[in-house]
Amino acid sequence: MSTEDGKRSGRPKEVVTDENIKKTHKMILNDRKLKLNKIADSLKISTERVHHIIHEYLGVRKLCAKWVPRKLTFDQNNNGLMIR
Numbered sequence: 001m002s003t004e005d006g007k008r009s010g011r012p013k014e015v016v017t018d019e020n021i022k023k024t025h026k027m028i029l030n031d032r033k034l035k036l037n038k039i040a041d042s043l044k045i046s047t048e049r050v051h052h053i054i055h056e057y058l059g060v061r062k063l064c065a066k067w068v069p070r071k072l073t074f075d076q077n078n079n080g081l082m083i084r
Contacts, residue, residue: 015045015046016057020049021058024043024050024054024058027039028054028060032066033065036050036051059071
């Protein structure tokens with residue numbers, strides 16, 4: 001009897017790779033209204049992993065249906081706002 005696991009078919013354990021991070025970033029830059037499901041389908045990974053990549057590695061969040069950096073500069077934050 002062996003105590004080692006046998007080989008398994010399916011996805012690799014680790015899908016958060018530099019390549020997937022770069023592809024996700026490029027997709028978001030090309031279309032800021034892109035949905036998690038569409039990114040997950042094109043990369044063939046789960047939406048949970050896409051969510052993790054976007055929030056933990058890229059540091060962006062959804063704002064008014066667009067992906068934006070989590071920390072904005074003062075100019076970016078006030079861009080387009082009317083100051084009275």
